[in-house]
Amino acid sequence: MSLKSSSATTRPGHARWVRVTHWVVATSVLTLAITGFTILMAHPRLYWGAAGNDLTPALIELPISRNYHHAGWAVSTPSFPVGGRAQSVVRTYDILNENSWARSLHFLAAWFLVVTGAIYLLAGLFSGHLRRDLVPRPAELRARLLREDLSAHLSRRMPSAPAGPPYGLLQKLTYCGVVFLGLPLMVLTGLAMSPAITAAYPFLAGMFGGTQSARTIHFCVFVALMLFVIVHLAMVGLSGFKRQMRAMTLGKPT
Amino acid sequence: MKTEHVITSRRTLITGLASSGGLLLAACSETQPPTYGNVLRMADNFTYRAQRLLLPRQSLAREYDRRDITSIPAIGTTDPADPHQGAYNEKNGLIYQQLRSAQFADWRLRIEGSVSRPGSFSLGDLQRFPARTQITKHTCEEGWSAIAEWTGVPLRSVLEAAGTRPSARFVSFYAFDDAAESIDMLDALHPQTILAYGMNGRDLPIAHGAPLRLRVERQLGYKSLKFLHRIVVTDRFEDLGKLSEPRNGWAWYVGI
Numbered sequence: 001m002s003l004k005s006s007s008a009t010t011r012p013g014h015a016r017w018v019r020v021t022h023w024v025v026a027t028s029v030l031t032l033a034i035t036g037f038t039i040l041m042a043h044p045r046l047y048w049g050a051a052g053n054d055l056t057p058a059l060i061e062l063p064i065s066r067n068y069h070h071a072g073w074a075v076s077t078p079s080f081p082v083g084g085r086a087q088s089v090v091r092t093y094d095i096l097n098e099n100s101w102a103r104s105l106h107f108l109a110a111w112f113l114v115v116t117g118a119i120y121l122l123a124g125l126f127s128g129h130l131r132r133d134l135v136p137r138p139a140e141l142r143a144r145l146l147r148e149d150l151s152a153h154l155s156r157r158m159p160s161a162p163a164g165p166p167y168g169l170l171q172k173l174t175y176c177g178v179v180f181l182g183l184p185l186m187v188l189t190g191l192a193m194s195p196a197i198t199a200a201y202p203f204l205a206g207m208f209g210g211t212q213s214a215r216t217i218h219f220c221v222f223v224a225l226m227l228f229v230i231v232h233l234a235m236v237g238l239s240g241f242k243r244q245m246r247a248m249t250l251g252k253p254t
Numbered sequence: 255m256k257t258e259h260v261i262t263s264r265r266t267l268i269t270g271l272a273s274s275g276g277l278l279l280a281a282c283s284e285t286q287p288p289t290y291g292n293v294l295r296m297a298d299n300f301t302y303r304a305q306r307l308l309l310p311r312q313s314l315a316r317e318y319d320r321r322d323i324t325s326i327p328a329i330g331t332t333d334p335a336d337p338h339q340g341a342y343n344e345k346n347g348l349i350y351q352q353l354r355s356a357q358f359a360d361w362r363l364r365i366e367g368s369v370s371r372p373g374s375f376s377l378g379d380l381q382r383f384p385a386r387t388q389i390t391k392h393t394c395e396e397g398w399s400a401i402a403e404w405t406g407v408p409l410r411s412v413l414e415a416a417g418t419r420p421s422a423r424f425v426s427f428y429a430f431d432d433a434a435e436s437i438d439m440l441d442a443l444h445p446q447t448i449l450a451y452g453m454n455g456r457d458l459p460i461a462h463g464a465p466l467r468l469r470v471e472r473q474l475g476y477k478s479l480k481f482l483h484r485i486v487v488t489d490r491f492e493d494l495g496k497l498s499e500p501r502n503g504w505a506w507y508v509g510i
Contacts, residue, residue, distance in 0.1 A: 043397030050318070051391055053398035055325035073327075082403055082455030083323030090328045090461050094340075099395050100503035101294060107510060108297035195393050196305055196472045196509025200313040211391070211399060 013247050014164045018129065021120040022248060024112055025183075029225065031109035032186075036222060038102035041065035042095065046219055050210035055089055059216060067095045114187060121179075133165035134179065136172045145169055158239065163247030171235075174228065182225050189218040285423055287491050287506040295500055302507035306440065309509075315446055315471035318389040318401050323454060326392065326400035328461035334430035334481050341431040350430040350481070358465040363412075363449075367426075367487035370417035377451060377465050383407040383415075386448050394475040395508065404469050405452030410443045413487070421489045427468055428484040434497040435479040436488075436506070437470055446471040449482065474508040 014022070044062040045054070052058065054073070061068060072093020079087055124130040149169045152158055158168075167175065191197050192204040192214035208214040236244045246252055287302070289295040331341045335351040353361045362374040387405040394400075413425070426436040441447055448469045451458050458464045463480025470477045476499075486492070499506045 039397065043394075045398070050322070051324045051399040051401045053325065053394075053400050054327050055400075077459065077461070080323075080454030080456055082320055084321065085325075086323045086402070086454065087325040088328055088459065088461065089325070090332045095396070097396060103395060104294035104298055104503075104505050107301055108294060111297065111300065191510075193393075194510040195315065195391075195474060196309060199315040199472045200309045202316055205316075211393065215397065 012162065012164060013251055015127070015129065016251060017123050017127075018120075019248055019251055021116050021123075024116040025120070028109045028113035028116065029183075029229070032106060032113065033222065033226060035102040035106040035109065036218075037064075038098050039106060040219065042067065042097045042099050044068050046216040047212035048209065048216060049212055050205070052212040054091070055087060060219075065096050070095070110187075110190065113183070117183060117187075130179075133167060134172055134175050136169060136176075140169050140172075156238070163240075163243050174231075178225065178228055182221055182228070185221045186218065186225070189214040189221065193218070285490055287500055288493055290500065294503075295505075298500075298505040298507060301505075301510060305507075305509045311440055312444065313472075315390055318391070320389060320403065322401050323389065323403060324401045326402050326462075327398070328459070329394070329396075330476075331429075331431035331433065331480065332461040339431070341433050343430070343432040346430045346432075346483070354460070354464070361465050361483070363466060363482060363485065365412065365416045365485045365487070367485075368419045368422040368489050369413070369487050370419060372416065375412065380407050380412070380449060380451060380466070383411045386445075387452075388446055388448070388469075388471070390446070390469070390471050392475050392478070403454050404448065404450040406448035406450035406466075406469065408445060409447045409449055409468070410445070412449060412485075413442065416487070418487055419489075422487045424488045424491055426486045426488060426492050426494060427479045427482055428486070429479050430481040430483055432497060433479060433481075434494040435468070435477055435499075436492060436494060437473075437477060441470055441472065444470075444472065472509055476504070477508060 040062070041064055044064045044067055045052070045058040046060040046062075047056065048059050063069075070093050072091060074090040074092050076087045076089045079085065121130075124134070146169060153170060188204065189208060192208050193211055198205045198211065205211045205214060208217055287295070287299055289299055331339050333339060334342070335347050335354065336342065337344070337347060358377055362376055363380065364372075364374045366372040384407075385405055386408050387403060389401060389403045392400050392402060409425070422439060424436050424438055425442040426434060428434045437447075446469070450463075450467050450469050451465060453459065453462055458467060463482070466482045467480040468478050468482060493500070495501070
């Protein structure tokens, strides 16, 4: 790669605190992904706005459990004097619901993500890691350089990457997207679904267009993060799996 | 790759859990929900303590306009007299059937425990209290939500009428189906916590908990117990046995 960080202070490999926080966050994200998917299976419909349910139109319906398009509903009862055309219908179908453990495990993992993420951001800020290794320099942000890095990746003409910083341009942009956009959005949209937290801070739900919109965004960012994980693992594999894993665990650069 | 990842992660997880578990255990007391030594219940209690510590205590859930009211599914027990439903209780199911056939004229809500004036209220008694009507969002743990108008008596008024003792910390609710719930005093005295007998301008429908249901607006839907017949005020956290969420694998506090 033509772009090497010019910083002379960069020690090769990953700092110990980066390695530890990386694996705690990785474990949390893996747990959150599995339990989040389990929670989604209980109600695989996504909406836009404040409220949405089986009796209102969905934005997206996902064929991921037997709750998809189920027909176990009684005949609609007479409407209410108040509420226009609002109806109430009795559900007669026993749905698949594993949310008892999935929800609790989801929030346990979320605590680990939030606490470790905060430690990472603080340490990254004060150690200079974020500024030095993650945020692209102004001189790097050129369309030509981005095009070059992109075509190098697509044609797999990448030079053997060092284990750890300095990172390439695409690599920096991707990590910044995950650290500053993806994961914070997951936390915020997650909090925007909580009835206690939105009672205290209604703007949290409002900024996403309502609790159900926040849930839909939560799902979309989950998909984006899973794509990142796939590409990230592929790049680790392509650039020397053993070497990269050793660098991120034992921390011995080669 | 997979193995190495898993081993490293698991080690990190165990170390992390052990340390935070110790913290949680130290913080536990008998005025807290039991954890049964379960890591998931410890995390639930941690969330409960964190929310009680960090969130403003008297914030109100958003209230909507009548034009925001949506359709609302009726799930869980929708008829306590139906023996085919999951949480059917034979004795209470028969009582419920009789009460319902008399339009709940003989129904009474008992209130007892840590109160100076234990007793019971008829539906008429409760309707003579100043009523509160609120259009709020019902958020189900399954992932859906619905907006409806609820009319009822603030739980606070009923607790004051019964004379809650200063030592009281929790309020437990018992229903005609085999269900029970409890909330802490902060939620119990919250202005939007009501005992609802009306919904969307009519009497509370059977499927939504007639004649009386609880509304706890800052927690998920399953705390808003339907088909109430008894309230017990307690000084300590009361494990509601096989009826309780902690034992059934569900979080007791669901502000998130």
